[in-house]
Amino acid sequence: MIEFVIEIAFYISTAVTLFIFMLPSQYLPKHRQSHGSSEEPKTTAQVLVLGDIGRSPRMQYHALSIACGGGQVEIIGYHESEVHPDISSHPRISIAAIPPHPSCLQTSNKLLFLLFGPLKVLFQIVSLLRILAYRTRPAEWLLVQNPPSIPTLAIASLVCFFRQTKLIIDWHNFGYTILALKLGDTHPLVKISRWYEKAFCRSAIAHFCVTKAMASVLKKEFDLKTPILPLHDRPARQFRPILDHQEREEFLLSLPEAAPVRSQIKEGTVKVIVSSTSWTPDEDFSLLIDALCRYSEVASTSSPHLPQIFAVITGKGPQREMYVERISSLQREGKLRGVTICTAWLSTGDYARLLASASLGVSLHTSSSGVDLPMKVVDMFGSGLPVVGWSRFEAWPELVTEGVNGRGFGSSDELVEQLVDLLGNPDKLEKLCVGARDAGSYRWDDEWAPVAGKLLGIV
Template sequence: MILFTVIEVAFYISTAVTLFILLLPSQYEPKRRGSGNDSNEPKTTAQVLVLGDIGRSPRMQYHALSIARGGGQVDIIGYAESEVHPDISSHPKISVVPIPPHPRFLQTSNKLLFLLVAPLKVLFQVFSLWWILAYSTKPAKWLLVQNPPSIPTLAIASLVCFFRQTKLVIDWHNFGYTILALKLGDAHPLVRVSKWYENVFCRSATAHLCVTNAMASVLRKEFGLKAPILPLHDRPASHFQPILEERKREEFLLSLPDAAPVRSLLKEGKAKVIVSSTSWTPDEDFSLLIDALCHYSEVSSTTNPQLPAVLAIITGKGPQRQMYVDRVSRLQKAGKLSKVTICTAWLSTDDYAHLLASASIGVSLHTSSSGVDLPMKVVDMFGSGLPVVGWSKFEAWPELVTDGVNGKGFGSSKELAEQLVDLLGNPGKLEKLRDGARDASSYRWDDEWAPVAGKLFGLD
């Protein structure tokens, strides 16, 4: 009986080991040629992974485009929820690999049911990522991963890269644990576990890219990373361009359906457009802008009637959108926004670029959970020659904006209101900032990417 049990156990173990070996992901083999024609071989192969909507991840799309334009073959992997950059969908060297959405039975707003389905959603996401990275896509030389989100991305990416002999590169946009701390607080056990997880699994990377010098310093000093850490600042892509002729800017604004309530004022020069792009998340407190616009409306209706009316166009999608839309509606009914019209919009890539180039002021509400990341929306605004007012009370802000040259900073809704009153009431000051923003637009994404990431990937 004992002998039979030992043989039985040995059989199951050997079967499990055999299946494990047979199901191992295929390895990256640079010497294998699919076509037999060297001239058709890409200079490199890469996978670009974002555990989010590809269409709302411009930096990762720019990475994919730069690799492809440099002669590489790229799979860009993520959720296909919105329109991607048109050059992504048309480029012959880029394949979009969608991550499947959660099944309907795992999608619920019921809090009690959420506790039951949440673990199943995580398991589904883990399986989907593993299957795509390990089996349904061909092995690549490089895997470029956006962080955050770090869970479960970093663990799965590290394991896949180990088996496939792929080089892992992490592109740090922020830290996952600091974003979690916005909800739970710095001392929460889950925040500590998240920081430990991020610290452990990032160590398998061959190299690290990050959006600021300040972030690179944190990775070196607090994370103690030994692999190369390469700051790669966000820069505008080529489709963000200033529109120099005021007549063309006005024509575009008048063509927008959202401009209908103030169209006559725009024609008469008695209204200005401000634009803000937000992800409607806790690290972008939209109430700052609402309160500032209420104050602006009061000042322009009482003490300074010469101020123009304002059309505020807010672009983006996110979880807190409806909450703020309802609040704006209540304020409008109460007469708190008599000189201000606020509307939300989701625009095509080209229309968004034209809106930035045609508006008078861009507003950034990004408050930075870590203090060392930067909002890419400001980069796009500068690329379009749009001066910016933004939340400036964090360490990395001066790496992007030179106060009084291409933008202005604020640290409260009162300060934001004062900036809007000052700039919209003084066209000369606003035009000076616009000149500074146009100067900032001259340095582009490819100029930044080629000597840093291009050199890393062997495409310089």
């Protein structure tokens, strides 16, 4: 038994030693490496997203703010969809793409999934470790999006320790609360996930979080002693109101998805509502479908003055096809008379113009933790678009001022009431539009500079 333990210890120590010696040169603040520029950067940073970079706007905004402040930035993540155009063109920003899982590990067979699942995790671990420790230059800062926390936090902590890189965690939510949506709060894996998140987050020298409520949880329940800095999402500059009626109409008519309602758009008899969703369990899209069915019934019976609705749903995710089939079925059954629903995946610029051309935004984000907030609402405010959203969680008042720039709901019936009241009363809707434009006037850079910029030493 003793010989076995000694043998295992030998292999582990050998692996660790090889890992250390194979690392690139350590980062030394007094000996910054040249980046081929006539002007050396104020700082160097890596921004890590264990997901699609193009679908991680907040982390892209971090990168842009650092680069515009004079820093050199490398974004690490999956390069699957279009990134922000300013990311692609900025001379101080580069992208290090994490390789996707091999196609041979993709399967819908449940039995094969039990075998391939661990192999996919192992592939992800090796890929992330390789890109962080060997394929990229050491940087002064590593800014990590959380969640996902597994395996990101452990690998980032390890690499930062050996590279003398300062780790910052940007908390969007908690990984264990998202896992609890599938497995339940008492499941052993949820408890392990919480322990993991709590243990490895201590490697960070500072933490950003999207709400004050989340900062309170990190301080009290995670017992963190390092700085915890609330950094609210704010709209980027591409989100702006469109006040010209002709410009709005021309954009809506140019959308291929708007073909069924083009005549109503020209006549002004249809209202455009927008919802952006990741098609995941923490956004129950059935709430909106049920509400639109009920709206159709009310408009065709007791309230014929109500306008028709053109609902544009943007985003990608695992439950999309399931809901698309359900919508098609309801349309065939005649339960969506006067309501047209389409799904779309738009470029950054077209998405911003869509928000600015719509009449009302809908947020279905229910918050697994109760202390995170949907960034989509911030983008809507930046576009001057008022919001109705699921409001039964603690952090909602940090984002929406009830009756000023939006309204909350807690059920499908309440959502119907809001749609009928606002779309049927233009004056009430316009009042919320004014409030949304006011809320959207405070921009990302205004929020970022005194918090993150100050910490990174570039403002």
